[in-house]
Amino acid sequence: TETLMSAQSMVEGYWVRFVVKNNLTTSSIGLMHNFNFEKKLYVKNSLGVAVYPHWKYGEHPFLGERRIGEQYWIVMPQNEETVIYDFFRSQPFDRYMSMVNGLDRMTIGSWEVIRVNVFIRFASNIGIVTPALFFGFYFFFMYLVSKGNYLWISLPLFHIATLRFFVLIARYTGVSPLFIFGDMVYVYYGSLFLLLIQFLRKVLNLKENYPKINKLFLLGICFYTFIVALNTFTSLSWPHEEQLNLIKHPPDRLGPGIINPYLMFIPFAVLFLLSIILSFISWRKGSSSSGYLCLSFLLPFLSIPLAGIIYLIVGFNWLFWLIFPPAVALLFLSMFVTFG
The missing domain is CATH 2.60.40 (Immunoglobulin-like)
Structure with missing residues (x-):
């Protein structure tokens, strides 16, 4: 019918x-x-x-x-x-x-x-949460001893471990779907991007080296603060009509919320690419530490050739999605480890 x-x-x-x-x-x-x-x-x-x-x-x-x-x-x-x-x-x-x-x-x-597929998925999540927590504590203790920017390395790592737990592992323990595919997911991602932007500001010392560009990064922080506040508020009344009435709100794969995840990612992507350019410019001017930062920033982009290699070996199927996401997450974690 x-x-x-x-x-x-x-x-x-x-x-x-x-x-x-x-x-x-x-x-x-x-x-x-x-x-x-x-x-x-x-x-x-x-x-x-x-x-x-x-x-x-x-x-x-x-x-x-x-x-x-x-x-x-x-x-x-x-x-x-x-x-x-x-x-x-x-x-x-x-x-x-x-x-x-x-x-x-x-x-x-x-x-x-x-x-085996189910248990590998679970183990891969543990394999990401564990090193994220380990290095998070490591850099936090480094901050307590020597101060510097170690705090801004440890906080995103703690956040990644928490995000991975609630979004992926928590579904095995019966945590509310609000934390898996509801508005609270955007609270996690928004606060993660906020911490990452602050981290980029600190390691590039934008306030002193590039004060005008620093204002652009501060604008990004304000944007993600708004995202966190907005989705925290809307999550109080979740589920919404769009989760219950698919005649009025047909499936669109854009996720919940007012601002979809693809649009939410764009500001951070722009600022991240800008950070690579700035570190490269400083490297060319003679700063060896900036060159190290530039190479570290490029680690997540290795996921592009990695995707091609995995595709050639196993094809585009469930095995591809079993291997690729954890590999990308580990590349992202390795970026923070090399910063330390």
């Missing part, structure tokens, strides 16, 4: 029926969903009908019977067709999702591969 075909079905819930023929050498199959927060499955084959209990994020444990979160272990006899009835609902709706290839995206493979 028209109701079932509309985007609103993703909020109200809908069922999908599909048939899978198992041509693998194992009957232990994994069904991986794309960031679903509510599931129920019926599986029918020659073994009978298997009913999987209803699971909802935040209300039921992440680890359950024959599943890890929204990833399910299904027994499919080899060389047979298995019918699966799969329930989808995102209430409130995750506005980073699209109408197609968003909430509905699934991956089917051996359960061993799916299970």
